[in-house]
Amino acid sequence: MAADVPDRHLAHLVASESNPSGGYSEYALQPLGVARPPHGKITVPVVCDVCGIPVECTVYSVDATRRLRWRWWLLAALCAVGAVVLAGAVGATFADHLPDRPATTPVAWFMVVGFMAVPGLAVLAFYRRRDARREDGLRVVARSGAHSLRPPGARFDSWYATEGGGE
Numbered sequence: 001m002a003a004d005v006p007d008r009h010l011a012h013l014v015a016s017e018s019n020p021s022g023g024y025s026e027y028a029l030q031p032l033g034v035a036r037p038p039h040g041k042i043t044v045p046v047v048c049d050v051c052g053i054p055v056e057c058t059v060y061s062v063d064a065t066r067r068l069r070w071r072w073w074l075l076a077a078l079c080a081v082g083a084v085v086l087a088g089a090v091g092a093t094f095a096d097h098l099p100d101r102p103a104t105t106p107v108a109w110f111m112v113v114g115f116m117a118v119p120g121l122a123v124l125a126f127y128r129r130r131d132a133r134r135e136d137g138l139r140v141v142a143r144s145g146a147h148s149l150r151p152p153g154a155r156f157d158s159w160y161a162t163e164g165g166g167e
């Protein structure tokens with residue numbers, strides 16, 4: 001993943017269209033042309049071939065990228081553990097108060113909020129795990145509408161609405 005020369009390219013959005021049934025985007029891609037630093041990270045302007053605007057990009061070293069990835073894994077683990085612990089606490093509280101002992105208001109709130117927070121934490125864990133897998137130590141500093149980072153070869157994005165029509 002974290003090769004010496006960054007893999008993802010600078011992408012300039014050249015065309016985009018969408019309608020109720022779907023859409024597509026087309027990008028012009030160019031290699032960043034920035035070597036990874038031996039330590040830490042560097043931020044350099046990469047001049048876009050399409051519009052000539054210097055786009056500030058941050059490139060992390062191999063070690064720093066690994067640390068970023070571990071940070072995502074750690075967050076994912078904390079969210080997953082939090083979901084399990086909270087589910088257990090809500091379940092135990094629920095069992096404690098049913099059927100004949102009504103919960104006090106704060107306890108009832110804890111059960112309701114906790115019950116809703118468990119899937120939220122699970123979703124967070126899922127996304128942080130995805131972040132960890134995708135982390136390549138590359139960032140566009142000021143995200144404008146036109147510029148982003150994309151894998152080489154990924155010049156097109158298209159999508160189709162799952163529900164037909166829009167009527």
Ligand SMILES: [Zn+2]
Pocket residue numbers: 012048049050051052053146147
């Ligand atoms: Zn551009």
